Amino acid sequence: MNDRHVIETAGLWKRYDDVEALRGLDLQVPSGSIFGFLGRNGAGKTTTIKVVLGMSRPNRGEARVFGQSPFNSDTGVAVRRRTAFVSDEKDLYDYMTVGEIVAFTRSFYPRWRGDLEQQYLRQFDLTPSRGIKGLSRGMRTKLAMLLALSRGAELLLLDEPTSGLDPSMAEEMLQALVGHVAAEGSTVFFSSHQLAEVEQIADHVAIIDRGQTIVAGALDDLRAQYRRIQLVFEGNAPDVKVHAPGTHRVRRQGRVLTVLSSSGGDGVIEELRGYRPSSFEVSPVSLKDIFLESVRTED
């Protein structure tokens, strides 16, 4: 564990009854990054965020936020004082008004930013006297974001921040987030299904599947390193195991063998040249391709 990483987990295991939500999850979130956390439904994204915030205890493994344990009563409070969180459902206290929940939340954060509170009240068109119960999902999301962004937090943990929002509202939220990060220099860790929005704002990503990290790194590095190598054979593609470093996925479909590699395509081509493919093609891949290839279940 080192202090260049705001969040670090090592070998996290979490079991709920008969479901293993996390299976040895390793994660490093660099300080100052906008970190997109991708995975299918049930991959373990929300569980990871809950563990990082100390809401759930792992069965095994370690998690550190700002170098401290979120599970210890005292250090957990210190971690949460420097952290803002927006849950997937954006559920807040229905019995409060907008003004009441702002005042309530403000009381816990010594570094609360009154200027940002006023700015986002205006920008998001939130009326302090309005009851939370009567707010639409979009307005609740805006309020949850206001409460998160005004805390003066060094780390923003956002679980599906734009889920359920229409495209224009989602765009508004993302712009607010990017603007905030640019001005304040916070680290953002957000989970999402929306690959386009991750590509739009994230500089680092991790893809998890079945409770394990399967891809992680700087987005530019991933784009530079990942390649899809497609080899076409005269007859059926050979049933081979590819040992070249960085091989992520090998798929056979008739005469075509497709390999996803995280270290360019040269090693794979070199290894498979002996099988005499009639042609091969190396192409760059998008984040969507990496995601889909990484989480695709075996045929």
Next chain:
Amino acid sequence: MLWHKAWLETRWRFVSALLILTVLAGSNVYDYLATQRLLPQLNATTQIPAVEATGLAGVIREAIEIQKDFRGFIWYQAFRQNLTQMGVFFAILLGCGGLFSESSKGSALFTLSLPVTRKQLVGARAGTGLAQLFAVAMVPPLAIPLLAPSIGQHFTIVDALAHGVCIFFAGAVFFSLASFLSTLFGDIWRPLLIAIAIACVIAILEAMVPQLGIYRVMSGESYFKTGSLPWAGFLTSAVIAMALLYSAAETLERRDF
């Protein structure tokens, strides 16, 4: 601000409890006149000599004897019955809810993301609830000395306060029981129903084993009969309530959300 949150969550339950119990206590004052008019018709029962009055007849005779004067009537009707029975219900109602039941509404994650410990959350909730219970225990009995002069009767404020303290201490046990059950079940209904069921079982057991005595503490029977407060009952109630609240805090500390 955690206190304020707990207050906002429970204020309607608290106001309902305060209003209903105060109206009950006040209505008991005015029931006295009507009961006094009925008493002569019960002469046949009251004529049974005390030594012959056994079983149900004995209970009825004792009830009638106690209620012949205003102080006895108020103790029997208000403190032994209405305020005790409804007091238990409202103590349980005030104790239900809290962080775990928030998880069914979804707002628990927001609460848990705040820089406070779970023990602080339980403490604020319990402190607010016990303060509300104290008001619910003390205010309705005070309606009795306030209204008694309007029917030409007298009831001392000291007696009302003493009975209020009895309701509070015993009520705290039921409040804490509901608080503890609320850390085991993620909704408000199961803790409520289970706590009421336990209260009924205790009432039945107490009828068979009077030494159990929590309802006797709550009704202030020893104060009414001898003028002395049930200090041992207070101490026992306080210890049980604290043990239940401690268990609630420990259970919540270990719980995954």
